Amino acid sequence: MSGKTILVIDDSTTARQLILNHLEGMKHTIIEAADGDEGLQRAQDENVDLIFSDINMPQMNGLEMVERLKKNPKTAGIPICMLTTETGSEELLRAKGLGVNAFLVKPIKKEQILAVVNGLLAKR
Numbered sequence: 001m002s003g004k005t006i007l008v009i010d011d012s013t014t015a016r017q018l019i020l021n022h023l024e025g026m027k028h029t030i031i032e033a034a035d036g037d038e039g040l041q042r043a044q045d046e047n048v049d050l051i052f053s054d055i056n057m058p059q060m061n062g063l064e065m066v067e068r069l070k071k072n073p074k075t076a077g078i079p080i081c082m083l084t085t086e087t088g089s090e091e092l093l094r095a096k097g098l099g100v101n102a103f104l105v106k107p108i109k110k111e112q113i114l115a116v117v118n119g120l121l122a123k124r
Contacts, residue, residue, distance in 0.1 A: 004049035004121050005029045009039035009065070010083065011057040015106070019052055019083075022113040036060030040068055043075045049124050050117065051080045052104075055091055063091060066098045079120040083108065 006028050010016045016032050023030055031046060033039035035057045043051060051069075055062040062082055069075040081102040082095050092103060102116050 003027060003029070004124070005031060005047055006117070007031050007033065007039060007042055007046070007048045007051045007053075009033040009036065009042075009051065009057070009062070010054040011035050012054070015054065015083070018108065019113060022108070022110040023117070026114075026117065028117070036062060036065035040065050043069055043078060044072065048075070048078055050120055051078055052113075052116075053080060053082055055082050055084045055086065055095065063094055063098065066095065066100060070099050079124070081116045081120065 006023065008016050008019050008030060011034055020030055031042055033042050037060045039053060040060065053062045053065065066080055069078065079101045081104060082100050083104050083106055084092065085106050086092060101120055104112050104116065
């Protein structure tokens, strides 16, 4: 399961860096995007195997981006883990309905990230 590409999308540089630090040492390529627009573009342009995305972002939020990804045959099958500060909200229900595979509530621990990576990439 080495050599996969993971896209990390969050408008917070600090949040992206935290995830990058958690993924350090794994044999995956990590690419970043600062918002939903950039994330959508990178997912379409690169051969992405897994996406970690914040829900609340300016321009295009994470849910709008997921909706667009799932409509595009090239990106529809990419597993997505949403990162959020919300728990039990309508947003989470909507995300689940859109086909989001996993959710992590911030602040995120390294073990949680690794469990999602190992679980979702094992299926690819």
